Amino acid sequence: MKKKTWERLVPLSKADNRSFDIRFWQAQGYTKRFYTAFNMLKEFYKIKGKRIDACTFRLQRAVEALKQA
Numbered sequence: 001m002k003k004k005t006w007e008r009l010v011p012l013s014k015a016d017n018r019s020f021d022i023r024f025w026q027a028q029g030y031t032k033r034f035y036t037a038f039n040m041l042k043e044f045y046k047i048k049g050k051r052i053d054a055c056t057f058r059l060q061r062a063v064e065a066l067k068q069a
Contacts, residue, residue, distance in 0.1 A: 008020050
């Protein structure tokens, strides 16, 4: 399988246009997005010097009901 390379070079004045970022992440599968987000969380905790244990990344269960608007 041929690996895709994504890149862009823009002046800072146009860096607020996020369409490239959106297209890039939408092209990735949900597994890749989840894996990347999880790794970013682990790096954040390491940088902050916080301890990572089994309960660190548990999902909150505070939502009681969802309604479609």
